[in-house]
Amino acid sequence: MTDLNNLKYSEEHEWVAVDGSVATIGITDFAADALGDIVFVELPEVGTELTRGDVFGEAESTKSVSELYAPVTGTVVEVNDAVVDDPALVNTSPFEEAWLVKVDLADGAADGLLDRAAYTALTKS
Structure with a gap:
């Protein structure tokens, strides 16, 4: 289980889960619940340059239909084909099996993101 x-x-x-210079990105359980049953996910190809705040796909x-916004800047190094093949994973396992992409981070790209407490406060307001 992801902490x-x-x-x-x-x-x-x-x-965003940061491991060294690579960030794994997914959709939160809050978003998955708000969206309802996910039936389609579109993701970028490996090698795509992401810029924080820009649209990188859709669910x-x-x-x-909701656009997915890049939370970090960097280059896509891996795409989770399992979630493309079975979009319902976003609803059943948003933090484990349903990661979307892995990104080679630009320097400082994860700065300014929220911690769990700040995100929980955001979703309760």
């Missing part, structure tokens, strides 16, 4: 307190969070409801649910 949610060790993750960083964006105000757009993405989580479509039975309720709506």
Whole structure:
């Protein structure tokens, strides 16, 4: 089980797990619950340059389509094909199996993200 307190969070409801210079990015349980049943996920290709705040994909649910915003700047080094093949993983395992992409971080790219307490406060307001 992922320790949610060790993750960083964006105000757009993405989580980030930093391991050295690589960040793993996913959608939070709060966002997954708000979206409803996820039926389609579109992700960028390996080698795509992400800029923090820019759209990098989308998640479509039975309720709506939501854009995914890059919480960090860097280059996509891995894409989770399992979540593309089975988008429901976002609902059933948002912090484990349903990571979206891994990004080689630009220097300081994870600065300014929220910790768990700040993200929890954001989602309760």
